[in-house]
Structure formats: C-alpha cells, structure tokens
Amino acid sequence: MEKEIKVLHIITLFTVGGATENTLFTVAGLIKKGYKVDIITGSSKNDEGGMFKLAEELNVPVFTFRNLQRPISLVNDIKIIIDLYKHIKKNKYHIVHTHSAKAGVVGRIAAWLSKTPIIIHHNHGKPYHRFQSFWLRNSYKLIEKFASHFCDKIVSVTNTIVNEMSQDKIAPKEKFVVIRSGFDISMFKNYDFTKTSEIRKKYNVDEDDILIGKIARFSELKGHIFLLNAFEKVIKQKPNSKLILIGDGECKSTLMKFIDEKKLNDKIVFTGMIWPNEIPSIISILDVVVHTSLLEGLPRVFVQSLLMGKPVISFDLDGAAEVIEDGKNGYLVEPKNTEMLADRILDLIVNPSKAKSFGDYAKNNIREDFSIEAMVENNNKLYLELISKKLKSKN
Numbered sequence: 001m002e003k004e005i006k007v008l009h010i011i012t013l014f015t016v017g018g019a020t021e022n023t024l025f026t027v028a029g030l031i032k033k034g035y036k037v038d039i040i041t042g043s044s045k046n047d048e049g050g051m052f053k054l055a056e057e058l059n060v061p062v063f064t065f066r067n068l069q070r071p072i073s074l075v076n077d078i079k080i081i082i083d084l085y086k087h088i089k090k091n092k093y094h095i096v097h098t099h100s101a102k103a104g105v106v107g108r109i110a111a112w113l114s115k116t117p118i119i120i121h122h123n124h125g126k127p128y129h130r131f132q133s134f135w136l137r138n139s140y141k142l143i144e145k146f147a148s149h150f151c152d153k154i155v156s157v158t159n160t161i162v163n164e165m166s167q168d169k170i171a172p173k174e175k176f177v178v179i180r181s182g183f184d185i186s187m188f189k190n191y192d193f194t195k196t197s198e199i200r201k202k203y204n205v206d207e208d209d210i211l212i213g214k215i216a217r218f219s220e221l222k223g224h225i226f227l228l229n230a231f232e233k234v235i236k237q238k239p240n241s242k243l244i245l246i247g248d249g250e251c252k253s254t255l256m257k258f259i260d261e262k263k264l265n266d267k268i269v270f271t272g273m274i275w276p277n278e279i280p281s282i283i284s285i286l287d288v289v290v291h292t293s294l295l296e297g298l299p300r301v302f303v304q305s306l307l308m309g310k311p312v313i314s315f316d317l318d319g320a321a322e323v324i325e326d327g328k329n330g331y332l333v334e335p336k337n338t339e340m341l342a343d344r345i346l347d348l349i350v351n352p353s354k355a356k357s358f359g360d361y362a363k364n365n366i367r368e369d370f371s372i373e374a375m376v377e378n379n380n381k382l383y384l385e386l387i388s389k390k391l392k393s394k395n
Contacts, residue, residue, distance in 0.1 A: 007094065010039070012070050041068065043069070083110075120152060124157055156177070187279075205285070215274070283301075299314075309359035325365075329361050329365065
C-alpha cells in the first residue's frame with residue numbers, strides 16, 4: 001500500500017459473539033495487509049463475556065468509550081457523538097467502519113461531521129424485525145434510513161438482508177454489498193471426533209443421551225423460550241433427550257425459572273460462556289443443532305455445525321435459507337411455531353439414519369466461502385474501490 005490508510009472500526013459492545021468476532025478478525029487481517037486500524041467499543045457487559053484478551057493477543061488496539069451504550073438515551077447519544085467526533089478529527093482517519101445498530105447511527109453521524117472521506121456501515125442483522133410493534137419497527141426503519149445518508153456503503157452478511165432493506169427503502173440496492181462473516185473453517189472441517197466421550201463426561205451427559213443444542217447469548221430475541229416449549233414435547237416421546245444451552249446473558253434467570261416450573265432441571269445442561277475456540281468441541285457431541293432467534297443475520301453456528309456434519313433446525317427468517325436446505329441438511333421452521341419445531345426435532349432424533357444423511361449432505365455441500373481470509377480480502381477490495389473513487393480523486 002503506497003500510503004498508510006488509517007481506519008477506525010466502531011462497535012457498540014465487545015462481547016463474545018459473531019459480530020465482535022467478525023470485527024476483530026477483519027481488523028487483525030487488515031492490519032496484516034498494511035492498514036493502520038483501531039477499534040472503539042462501549043463498556044463491556046459481564047454476563048456476555050468480552051473479547052479484549054483476544055484483541056490483545058492479536059495486537060489489535062481497542063479503545064473503550066463509556067458513553068457508547070446499547071440503550072437509546074438522548075443525553076448519552078449526544079455525548080458519544082461528540083466524543084467520537086473529537087477522536088476521529090484528532091486521528092484523521094481515512095475510513096470509519098461502523099458495526100451494530102447504535103454504533104452504526106452515532107458513529108456514522110460523528111464520522112460525517114468530522115468529514116471522514118469514506119464511511120461504511122456493517123449490518124450483522126437487521127436492526128428491526130417483524131415481531132416488533134408497528135410503531136417501534138417503523139421508528140427503527142426511519143432511523144436506519146436517516147443514518148444511511150451518512151455513509152458510502154452498507155455491508156450485509158446475507159443477500160436476504162440486502163433485499164429486505166432495499167425493499168423497505170432504507171437505501172438503494174446499489175449502496176449495499178454482501179460480505180460473509182468469516183471464521184477459522186479448518187477448526188470445524190478437520191475436527192478430531194475421538195474426544196467426544198471425554199467432552200460428554202465434562203458436561204455430565206451419558207453416552208446414550210440424545211443431545212439437542214442451541215448456541216446463543218441468553219436474550220429475549222434469541223428465542224430460547226420457544227425451544228424450551230418444544231423440548232417439553234420432545235422428551236415425552238424421547239425421555240433420554242437432553243438440551244444443551246451454550247452461552248449466558250440477561251435472560252438466564254427467566255429461563256431457569258421456566259425450567260424449574262416445568263420440572264426440566266435434570267434434562268437441561270447450561271454450559272456457561274464458551275469461547276470461540278471451544279465451539280467445535282461442544283458441537284461435536286450434539287446430535288441436532290437448533291436456532292430459534294427472532295432476529296439474525298446469518299449465524300456462523302449454522303455453517304460451523306454443517307461443516308461438522310450436524311443437521312441444523314432454524315426458524316425460517318433472515319439469512320437461514322441461504323445455508324439451510326429444508327429437508328436436505330436441516331429444517332426451516334415457521335417462526336414461533338413450537339409444535340412444528342418439536343416435530344422436526346423428533347423427526348431427526350427418532351431417525352438417526354436420516355440425521356446422518358442430512359449431516360453427510362451438509363459436509364459436502366457448503367456453497368459459500370466463509371473463511372476469515374475471504375472476509376478480510378472482500379473488505380480490502382471494498383476499501384480499495386472506495387479509496388480509488390474518493391481519495392485519489394482529491395489528489
């Protein structure tokens with residue numbers, strides 16, 4: 001690179017999850033390509049874990065701004081716009097790249113006010129969804145439409161998000177670009193399954209237990225309650241089934257109360273927070289992976305599970321249909337339909353040969369490249385394209 005390009009990535013929270021991993025691995029890769037990159041994030045949430053240690057290991061500079069918070073607050077939001085404006089102006093970044101809803105709005109405004117040459121926003125999932133009230137959903141749409149005027153490109157992780165947001169007139173379709181969320185594919189594709197018995201013992205599950213798993217933080221939008229309702233029906237037909245819930249979050253106490261009321265305690269395993277490098281081991285012991293979120297982009301756990309030959313069942317929304325082929329490598333279920341969800345889970349755990357055929361098909365038919373290298377290179381191409389158009393034209 002002829003001239004060092006200074007880039008700032010802004011993300012609301014630095015908690016364990018796909019959006020943070022995507023941001024961190026992208027930044028680490030861009031630094032290796034010669035960019036000078038910083039990350040700004042808000043205060044961490046203890047119940048969701050943090051990625052600061054990994055950032056340190058990857059030599060990625062991360063700055064914490066306490067006024068950058070997820071809840072909407074006029075006072076804090078004005079403060080963080082001013083804070084970001086000052087930081088961007090002082091450091092003279094060529095590119096500001098925002099992630100997540102809150103950071104996406106305040107970050108784009110701050111970058112525009114400081115006259116940053118290139119501004120990019122990254123949608124890891126839509127900031128609004130069909131299950132919100134009409135007023136709330138349309139309020140978020142208006143905010144997103146407003147914020148779209150302050151950036152050059154909007155990156156999305158799925159084609160579905162692009163189609164839906166352009167149909168909702170958030171921004172013209174040509175303003176969007178799809179870049180898949182990457183991860184270390186080799187960890188999953190080449191996983192050594194010889195230690196599954198040891199891992200089962202770690203979580204106190206027997207060899208003949210059928211294991212259904214969900215990997216997601218405990219928040220209302222992740223839809224754990226729908227899986228618990230379906231699981232209650234599943235164990236009536238398959239009493240040796242157990243549900244493994246991987247993650248942590250603000251809704252854990254609510255879920256535990258439900259489990260107590262339904263007397264499901266001996267059928268549920270809480271693993272707590274699992275770090276990214278431990279995900280392959282927990283997937284290895286699962287018979288079926290289930291995802292019941294009401295709002296997603298394209299969860300990387302879908303592709304990770306499919307690479308390991310595990311069938312995936314998900315609510316049919318957002319980007320799920322881009323990797324789950326209904327009846328071939330998993331099932332797509334009508335959102336919130338716990339009867340249908342229970343039926344699809346039972347279909348696979350009662351018929352292990354079908355589950356295996358789904359898994360075999362999954363391993364051999366991953367259609368997209370979800371590698372970290374591809375993700376970094378696609379971001380690099382986007383940067384170079386915008387640099388060529390906007391920076392070189394000024395010289």
